[in-house]
Amino acid sequence: MSAESAKPISYRDAGVDIDQAARSLGAIAGFARATATAGTAGEIGHFGGIFRLPAGEDRLLIASADGIGTKIKLAFAIGGWAHKRVGGDLVNHCVNDILACGARPLFFLDYVAMGKIDSEALEGLVEGMAAACGVNGAALIGGETAEMPGLYAPGEYDAAGFIVGEVSPSAFIDGSRIEPDDLLIGLPSAGLHTNGFSLARMIVGATGGPSQDREVLAHPLPGGDGETIGEALLAPHLTYFPQVYPLVEQGIILGIAHITGGGLIDNLPRMLPDGVVVRLDQSTWTVNPIFRYLVETGNVEPREQYRTFNMGIGMVLAVRPADAQTVCDAISDARVIGEIVAGSSEWKVTIEQTIDGTVS
Amino acid sequence: MSAESAKPISYRDAGVDIDQAARSLGAIAGFARATATAGTAGEIGHFGGIFRLPAGEDRLLIASADGIGTKIKLAFAIGGWAHKRVGGDLVNHCVNDILACGARPLFFLDYVAMGKIDSEALEGLVEGMAAACGVNGAALIGGETAEMPGLYAPGEYDAAGFIVGEVSPSAFIDGSRIEPDDLLIGLPSAGLHTNGFSLARMIVGATGGPSQDREVLAHPLPGGDGETIGEALLAPHLTYFPQVYPLVEQGIILGIAHITGGGLIDNLPRMLPDGVVVRLDQSTWTVNPIFRYLVETGNVEPREQYRTFNMGIGMVLAVRPADAQTVCDAISDARVIGEIVAGSSEWKVTIEQTIDGTVS
Structure with a gap:
C-alpha cells in the first residue's frame, strides 16, 4: 500500500x-x-x-x-x-x-x-x-x-x-533550636490524608476494577458514625496553614513535621537536631475509627501502623513548654502529645501506647 | 479468621x-x-x-x-x-x-x-x-x-x-512589541523533542509490549545517516537557553515561541499581538529525516504535520529586521524562516511549502 x-x-x-x-x-x-x-x-x-x-x-x-x-x-x-x-x-x-x-x-x-x-x-x-x-x-x-x-x-x-x-x-523553621523538655503538639488528621492507601486498599479489598471497588467502598465503616468506608478513606487531607501560620509569624514554633509517607516514625526525625529524640504518649490523642478498622482487619503490627499511617496526627509542632498553652488555645483540637528528650538512639521516635505497650 | x-x-x-x-x-x-x-x-x-x-x-x-x-x-x-x-x-x-x-x-x-x-x-x-x-x-x-x-x-x-x-x-517577553515586517528566526530541533509521540509510535508500529517495540525501534531509519528509528525518535529535546539567553539580555528578542504540542501552528500565535499573522517559508529550513519518514509512512496531511510535530523547528524568535543577522550569527544553524505580516485571519500561521503548496 x-x-x-x-x-x-x-x-x-x-x-x-x-x-x-x-x-x-x-x-x-x-x-x-x-x-x-x-x-x-x-x-x-x-x-x-x-x-x-x-x-x-x-x-x-x-x-x-x-x-x-x-x-x-x-x-x-x-x-x-x-x-x-x-x-x-x-x-x-x-x-x-x-x-x-x-x-x-x-x-x-x-x-x-x-x-x-x-x-x-x-x-x-x-x-x-x-x-x-x-x-x-x-x-x-x-x-x-x-x-x-x-x-x-x-x-x-x-x-x-x-x-x-x-x-x-x-x-525559616528547621527544628535546629529544638531542645530537651520542649513539647510536641499534635494536630488531628481527618483520616489517612494521602498516605498508606496501597495498604489500606489491600486491607479493605478495594484493589479490583472500579465497579468492584465501588461496592466495597459503599459498606458502612465499622465503629464509624455512619460514614461509608469510601467516605472515611477519602476524608480530606487537611490544610494546617490557616491555623498554624499566625503562630509561625509570632515566632513561637520551633519545628514542624508534616506527617505523610513514613508516618510519625519517619517524619518526626526530619525536624530533630542531633542529640534529642521524641517520646509520644498515644493515649493523649484519638485514633480515628478508620485506622482502628484498618489495623485490626489487616492485623497491622504497631511499628508498621505508625510508619504507614498518620494514626490520627497530621502535623506536629515543637514548642517551648511556656508556649504550649498558647498554641493549644489557638488551634482547634490541638493537644500536647509528647516531649523532646535528650538521647541519640537509632530509633528517634518512641510511642507509648496504653493498650499495646511501647512501639519502639 | x-x-x-x-x-x-x-x-x-x-x-x-x-x-x-x-x-x-x-x-x-x-x-x-x-x-x-x-x-x-x-x-x-x-x-x-x-x-x-x-x-x-x-x-x-x-x-x-x-x-x-x-x-x-x-x-x-x-x-x-x-x-x-x-x-x-x-x-x-x-x-x-x-x-x-x-x-x-x-x-x-x-x-x-x-x-x-x-x-x-x-x-x-x-x-x-x-x-x-x-x-x-x-x-x-x-x-x-x-x-x-x-x-x-x-x-x-x-x-x-x-x-x-x-x-x-x-x-519580560510576551511578544507585545511584535509588528509587521519583523522577522522570524527558526532554531533547528534535533527531532520530535517531546511531542507527537502517540502518533509517531502508531506510525512506526511501536505500540506493543517492550520487546516488540524494541524490535521495531532497532530498524535503521530510512533516509537517515545510519541511526535506528529508536535513536531518531529519542533524539534529545534541545535546550535553547545557553545560546538564546545572551540575546535576551541584549534586549533584541521581541517574542519567543517554544514549539511543543500543537506545533508551529498552535504555538506561534501564543506570542503574537492582535492584528498580525505569520508567514513561514518551509523551503528555508531542513525537515529532519525522521519527520519525512513519519509523514510519508503515515500519510499525514500537511496541516496535521505542522500541528503535531515541530517539523524541524524547535524554537522561533521574533526580531526587528536590523537584528536578524546578529541573531543568526550568534546561534548555530539559526536562519530566517518567515515574517510577520499585518492581518487578522482565523489561522494565524501560513506555511508555504515548496513541494506541497500552502498549508493554510
Whole structure:
C-alpha cells in the first residue's frame, strides 16, 4: 500500500485530541482565575505561569512537589465529588510541606496525565485544586494536562502538584533550636490524608476494577458514625496553614513535621537536631475509627501502623513548654502529645501506647 | 479468621517498599547536590526544597510544569541510556518554556511515579535531569518519588518537571512589541523533542509490549545517516537557553515561541499581538529525516504535520529586521524562516511549502 493511497493518519487517530483538550483547558481557566492574588500577573496561556514578587530583602523560596498516591484509585471508583476531593488534597499536601519550613504559599502549578481527556475528572480535579488554593492564599498560575494513551488505563489518571512559597531567612523553621523538655503538639488528621492507601486498599479489598471497588467502598465503616468506608478513606487531607501560620509569624514554633509517607516514625526525625529524640504518649490523642478498622482487619503490627499511617496526627509542632498553652488555645483540637528528650538512639521516635505497650 | 491469628500485613506486602525507596533516594541525592548554584540553601530531605533569593527590585517569577508525553514509552522499551535521555528532555522542555518569557532558570523539582521502584530507571532519570539542570544553571532542589502499585504497569512510570525562573519586568517577553515586517528566526530541533509521540509510535508500529517495540525501534531509519528509528525518535529535546539567553539580555528578542504540542501552528500565535499573522517559508529550513519518514509512512496531511510535530523547528524568535543577522550569527544553524505580516485571519500561521503548496 503506497503512502499516497493510505488513509491519512491524524493525531486524533492516535488517541490525542488537541481540540478537546483545548476546550477543557478553557473551562478550567476560570477556576484558576478565581485564585488570583496580589502576585498574579498575566493570563493562563503564556508559555510559563507568571508571578510578581515585589522588591524586598533576602528571602527563601520554599518549593515542594507532591502527588496523591494511590488514594487517586479511589477517586476513579467513586468519581464525581471524589475528583474534586483529591484535587484539594494535592494542594493541601503541598501547602503543609512548605509550612513545615515556616513558608506561606505564593503559587501552585499542577500536572495531570490521563489516557484520554476526561472532562468531568479533569475539571473536578482543577476545581478542587483551585478551591484549596483559595483557602491557602496560593495563586494557581499554570499547569500541564497530558493526554497519554497507552500509559494510563481508561478512566485512570495521575496528578502532581508543585508549590512555591516564601519565608524570610530569620523565620525559616528547621527544628535546629529544638531542645530537651520542649513539647510536641499534635494536630488531628481527618483520616489517612494521602498516605498508606496501597495498604489500606489491600486491607479493605478495594484493589479490583472500579465497579468492584465501588461496592466495597459503599459498606458502612465499622465503629464509624455512619460514614461509608469510601467516605472515611477519602476524608480530606487537611490544610494546617490557616491555623498554624499566625503562630509561625509570632515566632513561637520551633519545628514542624508534616506527617505523610513514613508516618510519625519517619517524619518526626526530619525536624530533630542531633542529640534529642521524641517520646509520644498515644493515649493523649484519638485514633480515628478508620485506622482502628484498618489495623485490626489487616492485623497491622504497631511499628508498621505508625510508619504507614498518620494514626490520627497530621502535623506536629515543637514548642517551648511556656508556649504550649498558647498554641493549644489557638488551634482547634490541638493537644500536647509528647516531649523532646535528650538521647541519640537509632530509633528517634518512641510511642507509648496504653493498650499495646511501647512501639519502639 | 480472627485478627489475632492472621498474618500481619505490611506496607511492603501492599507493594510499597519505603526502605528500598529510601536507598534509591540516597543514591540520587548526589546527582542533585552536583547542581548546586548560588541560590542553593539546605540539603535535600527537608519538607520543602530551599532556594535563597537575594534582596532585589521587583521581579517576575516564571514557572512551568511539563511532562515527557508518550516518548516515555520508548524509554521503557529501550531502557539504559534512554531513561537518562528523557530525564534531560524533561528539564530542557521546562527551561525552554520559561525562556519563552525571557526568564533564566532558578530551580527545578521533579515528580516520578512508578508501579514499583526501579532503581535503574529512577537513577537514570534523575542523572539525566541533574545533567540538564547543570547545563541550564538550574538547581535541582527537590522532588517526589511515588510508588503506586496498580496504577503503573511493571516497568512503566511517568515523570513531571517543575521549573521556576526569574526575569525583570522590563525584560519580560510576551511578544507585545511584535509588528509587521519583523522577522522570524527558526532554531533547528534535533527531532520530535517531546511531542507527537502517540502518533509517531502508531506510525512506526511501536505500540506493543517492550520487546516488540524494541524490535521495531532497532530498524535503521530510512533516509537517515545510519541511526535506528529508536535513536531518531529519542533524539534529545534541545535546550535553547545557553545560546538564546545572551540575546535576551541584549534586549533584541521581541517574542519567543517554544514549539511543543500543537506545533508551529498552535504555538506561534501564543506570542503574537492582535492584528498580525505569520508567514513561514518551509523551503528555508531542513525537515529532519525522521519527520519525512513519519509523514510519508503515515500519510499525514500537511496541516496535521505542522500541528503535531515541530517539523524541524524547535524554537522561533521574533526580531526587528536590523537584528536578524546578529541573531543568526550568534546561534548555530539559526536562519530566517518567515515574517510577520499585518492581518487578522482565523489561522494565524501560513506555511508555504515548496513541494506541497500552502498549508493554510
